[in-house]
Amino acid sequence: MGILAQLQSLLHPSLFRPDSSEKPLAKTSLADEVYHRQPRVKARTGTRVLIIDGSRTVLVVLRKFLRSAGYETFEAANAETALALLPVQRPDLIFLDISLPGMNGFAALRAIRCDPATRDIPVIMMSGNEEAMEQFFGSRIDADSFVKKPFSCQEVFFSIERLLDNDRIPRRTTTRCLLAQPEAA
Numbered sequence: 001m002g003i004l005a006q007l008q009s010l011l012h013p014s015l016f017r018p019d020s021s022e023k024p025l026a027k028t029s030l031a032d033e034v035y036h037r038q039p040r041v042k043a044r045t046g047t048r049v050l051i052i053d054g055s056r057t058v059l060v061v062l063r064k065f066l067r068s069a070g071y072e073t074f075e076a077a078n079a080e081t082a083l084a085l086l087p088v089q090r091p092d093l094i095f096l097d098i099s100l101p102g103m104n105g106f107a108a109l110r111a112i113r114c115d116p117a118t119r120d121i122p123v124i125m126m127s128g129n130e131e132a133m134e135q136f137f138g139s140r141i142d143a144d145s146f147v148k149k150p151f152s153c154q155e156v157f158f159s160i161e162r163l164l165d166n167d168r169i170p171r172r173t174t175t176r177c178l179l180a181q182p183e184a185a
Contacts, residue, residue, distance in 0.1 A: 045070040050091040079108035
């Protein structure tokens with residue numbers, strides 16, 4: 001067995017089979033691998049989640065995932081509607097798409113972070129656009145996590161678990177106001 005095959009068997013033993021006559025196993029994402037190896041921790045029942053996405057399909061899928069785990073959800077198809085809902089609904093967590101009709105997700109996140117009433121709400125950004133993902137990681141826009149579309153149920157819950165405190169409540173670790181665009185590094 002070559003060095004590459006040995007490394008592969010150590011890193012992803014479930015993906016490696018020494019007998020090449022067998023069908024290869026389906027590949028899974030790293031988030032799926034990590035998610036299945038660790039004991040599950042769910043947010044407390046009744047955790048309120050705002051889903052902001054222009055796609056009806058994404059809204060329905062995320063709602064189904066989250067409600068099946070005991071979360072309460074409410075949705076907005078654009079940032080303007082979501083920002084108007086925030087003072088009334090006061091979510092514990094927000095899923096925010098980057099590409100929205102009207103105000104984009106980056107501008108919405110800046111508005112959320114600069115409002116003292118909402119700046120401590122954890123935000124998980126979402127995008128299916130490869131360029132938007134690069135822009136997200138290249139800038140410091142103060143989101144708490146990122147999920148690339150299309151996503152799996154495990155990826156959604158893994159991103160939530162990383163934000164839970166000891167009381168199983170989603171929490172932010174830092175807070176700052178982003179009034180201006182981040183400086184280029």
